[in-house]
Amino acid sequence: MRSIPVLIALLAAMPQPVLADCGGDFNKFINDLKSEAIALGHGADTVNAFFAPIRQDPRVIKADRAQGVFKKSFIDFSQTVISKNRLDHGRNNAKKYAEIFSRIESEHGISKGVLLAFWALETDYGAVQGDFNTANALATLAHDCRRPDLFRPQILAAIELFERGDFDPAGTTGAWAGEIGQVQMLPDDILRNGVDGDGDGHVRLKTSAADALMSGAKMLRGLGWRPGEPWLQEITVPAELDWAQTGLNHELTTAEWERRGVKARSGALARGLRGSVLLPMGRKGPAFIAYPNFRVYFEWNKSFVYVTTAAYFATRLEGAPVYDPGNPEPGLGDKEMKALQTKLAARGHDVGKIDGILGERTREAVQTEQSRLGLPADAWPTRALLDRL
CATH class of the missing domain: 1.10.8.350 (Bacterial muramidase)
Incomplete structure (x- = not known):
């Protein structure tokens, strides 16, 4: 075996890659x-x-600079992209490629709706x-x-x-x-x-x-998908729920959520799993429980709205009912969202780029400020919060 100094000398003599710097010519x-x-x-x-x-x-x-789709709310985006045509095509493709989906479930423990939803949203089942x-x-x-x-x-x-x-x-x-x-x-x-x-x-x-x-x-x-486990499920939440405990930065067992009055809108909550109560448009809008597999979606795409829509779409392709949209409070427009992010950043919150997009870091900052100001801490930014800040 060569000595360490000799190995170091040999490595130093080898051609080293010149890393290409961004920008410039x-x-x-x-x-x-x-x-x-x-x-x-x-x-x-x-x-x-x-x-x-x-x-x-x-x-x-x-x-790259014009990704305005991520500024839409969950209801607007999901109702736009989850069409009857896409649902019908998804169910037809589930039958057409039944053998492939059976192999996927057997080898990876991933339900067919998950891949069908990605396939639909990414390329309309390969068409675009x-x-x-x-x-x-x-x-x-x-x-x-x-x-x-x-x-x-x-x-x-x-x-x-x-x-x-x-x-x-x-x-x-x-x-x-x-x-x-x-x-x-x-x-x-x-x-x-x-x-x-x-x-x-x-x-x-x-x-x-x-x-x-x-x-x-x-x-x-x-990326960490847990075989055979669910990813997202629609729920109903009681009016007296502690909203500060909702969001992806908080997690309880399904049994603990049930003791707090959270129920599955159809069927039953998964047993023995932990989950987060997800309120994409606040306490008055749609409500879901996000299981551990939901977090894997963020390894595929970083947009909160896209991820939540893809996960919900997968449940629809497997028979879940249309979600209850509720009656959410009006959200903020692009200019107001940027003003809110600027105010949050000035208070020491890391919201990332001031881009008008309600991502997960902005949501967490909103929830923290809502709690501080005595507002319902459901992570949904409203004009009332902007005014108070």
Whole structure:
């Protein structure tokens, strides 16, 4: 065995990757990416062939800055995207791919509604997969300085897919953020979780529903999905519930929630599990209990509204009734939400970017301030809270 000093000397002599910095000249950025890829062991000819067609795409940055859909309320978003057509297509696909869903449930313990809902919301069951050149999108977003650490590794993963014959830098297309295929997965996710579900020797997430669904299931399981457990269930809550104990930052056993008057709207609460009471639009709106698997959704997508809608949609595809919308108090518009976030940040709360989006950190800050001011602490921001602040 070589001595430690000798090993250190050998490692120091090896070519070290030059990390490509975001911003600046795009061509220099690409050249640095090439050097990084070659230093990591990819052949120079392969790297040059991969990067040859890549161009910066300003449409990608425009799309990244215009994610207004996440500013919609849960009721608005869910009622828009969960249509009768999508429900009908979902049930038909459940029958068409019954053998695939049976394999998924057997191997990963994930119920069919979960994958069907993602499949529907991401690409309308494969019909709308995006027309952005994927390599261009990834390079553009890696060069942009908003989230370079997320997207630079995706380019390196795409090179490996290219070497396998499963990626064409000139022709592979998908979403503006670089996701590929019927359930929209990034290249690194495909490398780690891609499954040849149809047995043709390739992982083709764009054209093979079997590959896409099996790969999505493997990814969810790897993200921490607990086999055979529920994820979300509609509930009714008593008017005297301690609202400060609701939200994803609070958790009790289902037995403890029942003692506080929480009941399943249909069926019964799951036994032996912990859960959080989720009030997407406050104490007067829809109410759910979020089980541990619900948190896995945030590993797929960070938007609270998207995640809650996807999880609820999955329950609908498995027979749950339409939720009771209740009569929630009017929420805040974009300008008011930004004003609220600014006030919360000034009081020391970490709400992230002042973007007008009611994400989980903003919700927690709202709940804390509601408690401090003696308002019902249901994490739903209203004009009354804004005025008090």
